Amino acid sequence: MSNSVFAYLYGDQISQTTVYFSNTRGYKFQKFAYERQAELVGSLGGTFYFHSLSQVGLLLIDQGKARFGYSEHPLNSSFGLPFDYNGTLGILITPGQKGILIFWFEKSLLVSRNSGEPVYPVHVREGTNTLYSSISEANITIHSIAANEYELAVLTQENNLYYGSLGILSSSLIKVGKI
Secondary structure (H helix, E strand, O other): OOOOEEEOOOOOEOOOOOEEEEOOOOOOOEEEOOOOHHHOOOEEEEEEEEOOOOEEEEEEEEOOEEEEEEOOOOHHHOOOOOEEOOOOOEEEEOOOOOOOEEEEEOOEEEEEOOOOOOOEEOEEEEOOOEEEOOOOOOOOOEEEEEEOOOEEEEEEOOOEEEEEEOOOOOOEEEEEEEO
16 A cells, blocks of 8 residues: 555546646645646546556557656657557556556456566457457457456446456456357
């Protein structure tokens, strides 16, 4: 658990938005200064403190692509790898402060194991031979997700439960069955 809180207007133009930071659980805020913020193009998709990097990451969204910008040297010298940003993604930081991020909305599920670098789609397995490269290819509609340090569960609007691991290697889900 952390005392750190960020406050910002989601979707605001990144070059003009103000981000506030509190290390007192939100009792007192101060402006967060991001170097070269006025030069950035796109909208703000989120602000995160990555304990595994000891850095703040800003999620920048522009023309259907997203990427991270980081606050400290050497990561602040360039932006992260872009990834598809379809719809408004919910973002879950798994417990344990290991830098695992899960990006999701009803037709997309992406995972990063390293504080946003890189971001990959989660594969879906149904039965022993059927493998889909993404949630959308499997024609699944996500209702909700839950995760811990190592595991991921997905409940679909079709009342199916999927289970998977968040290991070092690729992340994939296996259909457990109907609930």
